[in-house]
Amino acid sequence: MSSITLIRARQILDSRGNPTVQVDITLSDGSFGRASVPSGASTGSHEVLELRDHEKSFDGLGVTKAIAHTNTLIAQAIVGKEFTQQTLDATLIALDGTENKSNLGANAILGVSLAFAHAAAHSAQKPLWRYFADTFGVSLPSLPRPMANVLNGGKHALHSTDIQEFMIVPIDAPFSEGLQKITETFHALKSVLVSDGQSTLVGDEGGFAPSLPSNQAALDLLVTAIRKAGYVPGKDIGLAIDVAATELYRDGAYTLAKDNIAGDATLMIDTYKKWIGAYPIISIEDGLAEDDWSGWTLLTKELGATQLVGDDLFVTSVARIQKGIDAHAANAVLIKPNQIGTLTETASAVALAKQAGYKTIISHRSGETEDTTIADLAVGLDAGQIKAGSLSRGERTAKYNRLLQIEEELG
Secondary structure (H helix, E strand, O other): OOEEEEEEEEEEEOOOOOEEEEEEEEEOOOOEEEEEOOEOOOOOOOOOOOOOOOOOHHHHOOOHHHHHHHHHHHHHHHOOOEOOHHHHHHHHHHHHOOOOOOOOOHHHHHHHHHHHHHHHHHHOOOOHHHHHHHHOOOOOOOOOEEEEEEEEOHHHOOOOOOOOEEEEEEOOOOHHHHHHHHHHHHHHHHHHHHHOOOOOOEOOOOOEOOOOOOHHHHHHHHHHHHHHOOOOEOOOEEEEEEOOHHHHEEOOEEEEHHHOEEEOHHHHHHHHHHHHHHOOEEEEEOOOOOOOHHHHHHHHHHHOOOEEEEOOOOOOOHHHHHHHHHHOOOOEEEEOHHHHOOHHHHHHHHHHHHHOOOEEEEEOOOEOOOOOHHHHHHHHOOOEEEEOOOOOOHHHHHHHHHHHHHHHHHO
16 A cells, blocks of 8 residues: 555546646555545535635635645645545544534545546546446446436526526436437537527536526427437436426425426425426436425335435435435435545445435536546446536536446447
8 A cells, every 4th residue: 555645636637617626646656646625606505615715816716725735734634644445534534523614624524535536547547437446345336317407597597587597318328328319419419409599508517508588498499309319208218307496496385486386395396296297307316405304205205216316415424324325315325425525435325325226327517626536426426417518518517427437448
């Protein structure tokens, strides 16, 4: 086992032009690892703390404090020592000493955790996905099914829809074939928008962001695009939505302004039932607010045949996932490493979800970088599904292209 000889963090820009953390780690055998940390726009209130400077530069979004913690406090604790992934992550958690990683910053901690994984994989002469599988005891790594966000709304695209993401998902296809189907549908969607005189500008995650009269209008567009691409809705390609309902929840009521719908969880559930009856929707993410536990239990009872994904509900936290299991809330977990702060905790969240029969989806964030670690993580943890954004913007397509490389490696 090699020891850590050098750690260096720097401030770089993410896909929204905001600062984020990048970390380099070198081991005593010369192995090198580099990783960059993403950032969310629509974030759950229970996520660990992303440390920002809150000073004049970059409108307060600088990360020089997280960089300084990495280059001093963290470096002093780990340089010259040997670690496994688990012992490194445990050391970082203990060094921070808070429940939400607010001392060092989860962005600093995750940058180190990720960069070490890259260096350790190089040292072991393994592809990163294989390193993850071996490290976390996954016997059958596999390629994930892509969930591509092709229409952006909510916080990802102003003046678009209430619903934050409208996704297309290939059904029963090998990765490269499924990617081809949704890419062709994405291009068909552009031609449909052009024909309708709609904008083809894209939002934060690379999906189109037209100004639509209703949320159902977005679903209609996707069905039209699937057919225009030569595929059958519900057979070749399904639909998925990320409602981001916490953003729509105020004083006990949910509001879908585009559809003139306002009411409690029961009304939202009835709305989803109507949509599922009319469209090939196979997955609903954050259909209710992050702390509406009773509503989530009812949602799961009523719509359990559909994949019901908790993102803000679970924030990749073992404690919150266990609470959901006990409450029979949701049946799938969105997995975002920067919601929890280390790879070991991320893997534990996946393992707990799978033990309970919940599906798992490795996910990007709206503020991304060219880093492709989540592609290897989705394969190595046998997550089954991945959200990497649309079929445009380099920070999104980088993940899909990495998965195409892994597909070759897996044979």
